Each structure stands twice: as C-alpha cells, then as structure tokens.
Amino acid sequence: MTLSYTRPMRLLGLFASLSFALLLLVAGLVATPAKAEITAFKQAVAEAASKDKAVAAFYRSRGFEPIWTGNSSEDAKRRKAFIAAAGNAAAHALPTERYTPEMIKSILGSAKTQRALGRAEVEMSRLFAQFAQDLSRGVVVPSSIDEGIVREVKRYSSTSILESFAKSSPAAFIKSLAPDTPEYVMLMKQKLVLEKKLASGGWGPTVPGKKLEPGQSNANVVALRNRLMTMGYLKRTSSKTFDANLQKAVQQFQIDHGLLPDGVAGAGTLKEINTPVEQRLKSVMVAMERERWLNGMERGKRHVWVNLTDFHARIIDDGKVTFKTRSVVGRNTHDRRTPEFSDIMEHMVINPTWNVPRSIATKEYLPMLQQNPNAVSHLRLIDSSGRIVSREGADFTQYNARNFPFDIKQPPSRGNALGLVKFMFPNRHNIYLHDTPEKHLFQREARSFSHGCIRLRDPFDFAYTLLAPQVSNPQAYFKERLDTGRETVVELDVHVPVHLVYRTAVAVPKGKMNYRRDVYGRDAKIFAAMSKAGVELRAVQS
Template sequence: MTGIRARRGSILAVSSLVLGVWLYVAPTPAVAEVTAFKQAVAEAAARDDDIAAFYRANKFAPIWTGPGEADRMRRAELLRAIRGAADHGLPVSRYDPAALIARLSAVRTARDRGLAEVEMSRVFVQFARDMQTGIIADPKRIDSAIKREIPQRDRTAYLTDFANARPAAFFRALPPRSMEYNALLKEKVEMEALLSRGGWGPKVPGKSLERGDKGQPVIALRNRLYAMAYLPRSNTMVYDQAITDAVIEFQIAHGLNPDGKVGPATMAQINTSVEKRLQSVMVALERERWFNTDRGKRHILVNIPDFSAKIIDDGKVTFYTRSVVGARDPDRVTPEFSDVMEHMIVNPSWFVPRSIVTKEYLPSMKRNPNAASHLVITDRRGRKVSRSSINFSQYTERNFPYAMHQPPSRSNALGLVKFMFPNKYNIYLHDTPAKSLFSRDVRAFSHGCIRLAQPFDFAYALLAVQESDPKAAFKSALNTGREIKINLVDPVPVHLIYRTAVTNARGHTEYRADIYGRDARIWSALTKAGVVLGGLGS
C-alpha cells in the first residue's frame, strides 16, 4: 500500500500503517505546523505533570507520531502490548486500544497529531506502571494490613527510557521475571479454558465424608475428584481406598492435614469453584507485580495463608516449617511487609505489648490480682512492683502505668528463641510452647507474630552459613538459660506475603483459603479497575 497525497498545502499521509491505522504526518512540515503540533502537545500534557516534564525536556518532539521508523515501531509495540493486556490479568478497557486506534485514524491536522501524541504517552505510562508494579497503586487503601512498599518507578522515567530503548525489548522487560509469575500465567490460561468448559461439575453435598460412606454425596465426591485429576475414572459408589488416596493427595496440594477424610475444611476447598480459583490466580499476579523486586539470593518467605515459613537459597527451598499466624481478629492479623532479619535471641523474655496488657490482662487482674502470675510487673523505670501494692480497679486501658514481661523459661510465650527483623509493627518469628496448634488445618491463633513448628532447626539453618557446627553454637547459648543475642553475620531479607495461589516445587499451582478475606477485597478492587475473568461466557 502506498502513501496518499492530499491537496497542496495540507498534511501528507505517509505510508505508516500500524495494525490497520493510518497516521497523517508531514515529512517536511512547515513552521506553522510544527508550532501547532508543539502547542497541542504542551496543552494536552499540561494535565499531567510527569508527561509535561518529559515533553519539556524533549523540546516537545514526538516519540509516537513522527514519520520515522522508530516512531512507527513504538506505535506498533504499544498497540500490541495493550491489546494483549488481558493475558497478564490487566484491564484492557483501561487502555482502550480501539479508542486509541480511532484517535490515530482521525488525525488530519498538526494539532490532531499533537493531541494523539500525548494520548499515546498517557496510555503508555499507565500500562507500563500497571504491568511492572501493579494496577492498585496503594494496596493499604484496600486493606490496612498490607504494609508492602510498592517499588514504583518514576512516571517520567518510563517515557525517557522508552524513547531510548528497543520498543519490543522494553515491553518484554516490564512484567516480573520470577518463575512464580510465569507459572501463574500458565495456570491462568489453564483455568480459563477449564472455566469455559463449565468447571468441575456439581458441588459435593453435606458437611463431611469418610471411608466406608456410600450414596449420592460419595458419587459427587468421586466425580469432582476425577474432574480435578486426583482420581482415575471409576464407577464406585463407596468411599473406598482409591477415593481416600485421592483425598489425601488433594489435601496435601491444598495445605490441609492429609487424613483422607473430608471434614469441613477439606469440603470447603473441594467445593471451591473454578471461577474462585481463577480469581486467586489473578490476585496472585497482581501481588507478584507489587513484589517485582530483588528478594535476596537467600531470603525467608512466610506465606500467611499457607501457614508456612521457608528459607530460599538461589531460588530453591532449603528449609520448610509449619507456622501459626495472627488470628482473624482485625487487631491480631499478621501484616504483609518485607524487612531484614539481623539476629536471634535465645532464651528470650517476653515483653508483653501494651495492647495485650491493657485489653487482656488488666481486666482479669481487676477480678483477681494474682491472675497471670507468670508475668512480672514493672514500673516506668523497670523496677519490679509487687501486685499487693497495686489497686488494679483504679486503672483503665489509658492510664495503667505498668509494664509486664515474662522471664526466660520453657513456658515462655515466645518459647526458647525468637528471630528478629526489627520493624515498626513489632512482628517477629519465634518458638512457642503451644505445639498442638501446628496440627490444625487452619493455624491462625497468634497476636500477629509468626510461631514456628521447628524453631531450633530454623536456627541451625540460619547459622549454618557462619558456624562450622551451628547446632553446637545454638545449644551452647541455649544451655546458659540466660537471654543471649546471636547476630547474623549476613542479615537475611524476610518477606511476609499473602498468596492463596502458590506454585509448588514441581511447578504446579496449589490453593489456600483466603483466611483474612484480603484477596476477596483485592479482587473487588481489580474488577472496579476493569479486570475481567477470561473463560466466562466463552
């Protein structure tokens, strides 16, 4: 196709077809046309300080609508990228490629071209930031316990860097490069296809099932496990060994205790729809974009809904333990954030947070001054105060003047070791004497800190990089019975995350319950931003 020559004195349509879009530009524009273009750019960019700053620094020259091959390639790659935004769970409607193409097609004057130039920059900056660091700019507004600092890039820098980059390579580099992100993209495609086929079929009726049961609920369970690929095709009407084995496999894949029985927690997970699973994947993709940063060659990863803590070395899990996280009470949930672990304290004292002192212990001590007798009461100068000298009834949450702590012991609330990554939320990892809680399916019981099922082994793993005999070094401190601080020679990044869709070591996606309802709130925000589920109505 060749260029189209307009009437003398009008703008010449240069052969610059981009995905069906003709863009009218002037190869040798008159001074008046240049001025009109620049004035239009300045006028349109004035509504966005970052875009305006870029064009001022660029002397209002085009990067999208010029006649050269570089501009054509930028247009082509932007249109290709925003058309494929849904592949990453981004809202295509937010970038509206059809409207952008229509605007480009309608360009007839230098002013039209200037307005189209700025509109392309606006769409580009929005898309680039969404792809790199997420659609939701401030997650704390969705849930105040999401404390994560989003590594957002300067908006002007997107334009500056893009103008000097190869367009296709620039767009390829925007999304997270983690294996987790790529695995989630693959799961998204598979779940969309499954959703378009109708999902896993009818839900399983009833509250619980176990081996030996018969009847329609067992048939429904059999069929659903088959649809989920946990059970070979079968005609059994009895909850037999094959179904038991399939349930165990399902439980392992969903972070449940593998007892082979379908109790309430297992039933809830089995009956979760494909649509809900796909929502978990979409939210996990967004969370991965928030977390698009270097996590550390060695780091600690605590996934709150998975009730687990891991040490990751060079991308591989080298240590795993079960955990207990904050209870579902809004004042006790575990927040999401990252920090750096600097040391551990062996035989720690537990300095009771004031909120616990005043809300939990003070009311009981008003009824009985000797309540919580395992705790030491101290004044503002740290001096021990006898309970007999305190009239607890005269104090309220606001004016109670004392602090409380529990000295080191095996019954200490923190157990025998705590792992510190100093932060303003007063969150840390620690041992606990309440070992029975680790056998529960749902392990949300703490005041926000993370309790570890195997704290000693966790300590050995951390110390292994700096001690020839890490176990002996730890035990030496432990056996003193005194509070001892052990510094980590190389501090370790700690990441407290919240993922209900997670990838296992084999690259398969597993699912967890949304214990705090955070993912549901994030999904609601994503839908308001224009994100839609693929596979619905297909």
C-alpha cells in the first residue's frame, strides 16, 4: 500500500501544533479555557517572533507579555513615544520610510483580533529595534562601504534594546539613543539651517571666473560679494570692489574650508564657494552617521584625534584641544589610503629603525636593486638569520615579490624615513604616527603623500605633550634619549586612545561649520549607501 504525500504532511503539521501547544502549556500559558483569548494572543506572539531569534528571546523571557498592545498606561506611553520619535526621524538623517508614524498607527489600528494583535505586537518590536539601531549605531555598516573604513561598530542586539526599553521611561530611553556629543547636536542644527537654505533657493548664483583678487571691480566681484553675503561671511554692502572687507570674508571662508588663507579667490577657493547647498547638506548628514558609529565608544579623557580630511592631528584633554599639528596622510591610491579605525597608543620609539613593509620592499625597492645592486645604499638587507647581506656580486633579478628572501631596514638617523620618533598603537594595519625628514610637504594645502602612516610636522612637541603627565621635564627627558642615537622605547604610563576619523563637515563651537574635501571619495560612497537605505535630502520651509 502506497501512502499519499498529503497525509504525512498533515501529521507533521499536527505534530508541530501539538508541540507548540505543549510548549505553551509548560510555560503556563494554557492553564484554563478561560484564558483562551490570552492564549491566542500569546501564541500569535510566539509564532511571529520565532522568525527573529533576538525578538523571540525577548518575548520568551517575559512569558510573551506585550509591551505595545496592552491596556496599561506604560504600553500607551511606549506607543506615544515611538510615534513621536518616528515623526522626528528625518531630523536625524534616518530612513524615515522604515518607520513612519502612519505605519505605526496602521499596524496598531488594523489589529482586530487577538491573533492579529499578537502579530502587531511583534511587528512593533521589530520596527522599534530597527529604529533604535539606526539612531544609536548608524544606518549602514561601515565595513560594507569601503575597504579603508575598518572601524568596528558595537551594535546592540534586538534583545538588549527591547529589554532596556521595557524597563525604562519610553521618552527618556529614546532620547538616550542618539549621540549626546556637542558635535552631533551642532550637526543636527546645521542640517536644519541648510534644509531651510535649500528651500529658499540656496546661496544664489555661482561665481564666474577663474581668479578674483583684491582691487578688482567687475561683475564677477559682485557675484562673489553676493554669495558670501548669503553664506553669512559678509555684512550687507553695495560695494562693487574687491575691498578689504571682501578680502577678510574670503580669508575667513578659506580658513573654514581648510584652504590657504591668502584672501585671493583662486580656482580652488571658487570651487569651494560654488559648492551647492545640497553637497554641504550631504556632508553634514554623513558626519551625523559617522558620529553614530562612534556612539557608545569611550573616546578617552585624553585621546589623539586625527581627521584625515583635515590633515591635522590633535591631542584632546577633557574635550579641549591641548595640542595641534599638521599631518600628512596616505596618498589617494588603492594601496596607500590611510584606513579609519581606533586603537590604543602604548609607547613611542625614539631614534627608530624603519622596518620597510614587504609591500614597499618588493614593489618599490626590489626593481631598483634589480637594475643596480647598490641602489638605495642607505638601506640594509637582512637575511633570515638577522645578518646584514652583502650586495657585492648579488643578482637580484632572480627574485620576485613572492620569493624575495630579505628584510629591508633603515637604521636610526636624521634621514630615516620615520624621522627621529614614532608613536605606536599596535594594529593589524601597520599604521602609526611618526616624524619625517620631508618637512617641505607640510607647506602644501592638501597633504596626502604617505604610504598610509600619519606624518607629523611637530613630532617633538607632540612627544613632550604625551610625556608631560609622567616626567617633570619632558624636553630634557626626550633629548637625553635622542642624543644617544640608539633606538629607545619609551612606554606611556597611561595609554592613550587614538582615533583616525574622516569628517568632511566639522562643527566649531564658536564659529561656522567647517568643511573639507572628500579626499578619498568615502563620504560620497556613504551617502549613496544611506540613500539606498532610504535617507533623503529634504528642503524645510522656515
């Protein structure tokens, strides 16, 4: 006798239903027929939540009791708080269509039976967990955007979000999700300013021409004057001449945009002046997303902050900049761009040896050695036993990037590629901060020339600032070790967090928003990903 296919499937379905009923019975959820309606609700919650392990774990831990759809005042407060927060999602540059107030009301309003109410309960929790994740940790995953964004974001689980929310004041919990940094607050304000400016037509006509200088008087100067007035860099004036006031306004604009403040509106300055409101708004929105990536991270009472687009390194103490110096970052090629991440600085090395990375050794120096064995004579070749290799009679043409058997090192010296000091925060990317003999590069406006590490213009002063908490005379302490000419490791008594960040929009407490160029094109990729997720540019009427 042949069994039909449908009968075993029915038996499996019955078995599954009985198993689930048994689960509820064991949990004490099917005690008496009088609880039939409650059981229908809880069974619907359990079924709907089973599609998401984290949400299911939350509801199991509370016996499938509701947090949204119940009749308690707390449930009502949660509904009200979520609807209000969803209505304000656009202010945070979030994908509003994921969780509109109308969507929330529809989910709740369409549930007419206990089973439908159970499904609505779970849908509300899923929706809220997504909202909380977006607001607290960002809309997109950094590592999915660009290989140079290697920052790790510690995301909450839906279980922990819902558990904390259920135990907290709803409005207060939602308020606590967004970054509470002054930077984020100022970015939000600037976002609204730009949205209003966008609604009113932007900053007006762009400025024609390639270069405008003090003393000139023509239509292009008038266009420059009008645009800077609209941007808030110049008080209202009817002057048609590039006078001292206009020059001062141009200089301040240049300072705010990381340009050489010479007061001349050259091609680079005019390009930034003519950048539309929409582009600046995108920069602000991406900066908000980047700030969310750091949310919850302990930045350190003292920390080093390197903004790659700004070409500066700063030491921050208790929220204030106590030291600032120019920096050089990685060249804009696929294998040299400086990555973004955070780590801990543990020590500095005075009179460092440069251990040439293998990629540089094989890509740059091996071809030179193949042409001339005595090339780059300031570098030493070291074999696997640690001995210096003689170049006399060597045939480097027999080697390639795979079988090159030597390490290349440059001993301590003033001409060392690392200069006279390097600052180490050991990481898998082999990135650190260091001195350089190529001081002329710090005079450039844009400074992306390195192999990826961060070069500092004032490394000695940087070292003195780091050493100040642990020695009475940092300069003398440093010089004593420098004068030996020997490689010396100096441990930091208190390790210092280092944050390599990338911000094209930077809030200034007492000044205008600062903007920088997207040197690696990363912000453009981030905004594209945010747009794909549903984040939109918007114009807001005043």
